Amino acid sequence: xxxxxxxxxxxxxxxxxxxxxxxxxxxxxxxxxxxxxxxxxxxxxxxxxxxxxxxxxxxxxxxxxxxxxxxxxxxxxxxxxxxxxxxxxxxxxxxxxxxxxxxxxxxxxxxxxxxxxxxxxxxxxxxxxxxxxxxxxxxxxxxxxxxxxxxxxxxxxxxx
Numbered sequence: 001x002x003x004x005x006x007x008x009x010x011x012x013x014x015x016x017x018x019x020x021x022x023x024x025x026x027x028x029x030x031x032x033x034x035x036x037x038x039x040x041x042x043x044x045x046x047x048x049x050x051x052x053x054x055x056x057x058x059x060x061x062x063x064x065x066x067x068x069x070x071x072x073x074x075x076x077x078x079x080x081x082x083x084x085x086x087x088x089x090x091x092x093x094x095x096x097x098x099x100x101x102x103x104x105x106x107x108x109x110x111x112x113x114x115x116x117x118x119x120x121x122x123x124x125x126x127x128x129x130x131x132x133x134x135x136x137x138x139x140x141x142x143x144x145x146x147x148x149x150x151x152x153x154x155x156x157x158x159x160x
Contacts, residue, residue, distance in 0.1 A: 006043045006060075014049050021054070030065070037069075044073075048082050055087075063100075070104075 009026030
């Protein structure tokens with residue numbers, strides 16, 4: 001799968017500070033500080049030095065810095081290894097890197113209409129038969145291996 005390129009339309013640079021709610025069309029990158037809620041129509045990228053103290057609403061949120069607030073990102077939320085987040089996340093897809101810090105809840109519940117279909121009873125029964133056959137086959141292989149080992153390790157009758 002090819003990664004989509006995000007065209008950033010707004011940048012809040014390192015050292016910049018925004019006090020109050022921030023709204024933007026398109027995708028933005030934050031390397032400065034925002035003290036307020038953030039609403040973005042596209043992707044929100046928070047750089048390693050970025051800090052947001054407020055709730056976030058964006059299609060996709062990629063966190064490299066710090067968030068103290070809740071995130072609502074219907075498409076995807078990604079916490080990179082340098083991310084520090086205190087707050088709850090509502091999203092459909094989440095990626096949390098190994099060294100990321102996340103304290104809060106994550107809700108990935110989908111719409112009832114968006115649920116995956118459950119397998120039919122026939123599919124499940126067929127799967128059980130296949131699993132049962134696989135177990136029987138594995139047991140036969142173990143018995144055959146034990147039998148071959150017993151035959152090769154049995155002492156031979158020798159004439160003196």
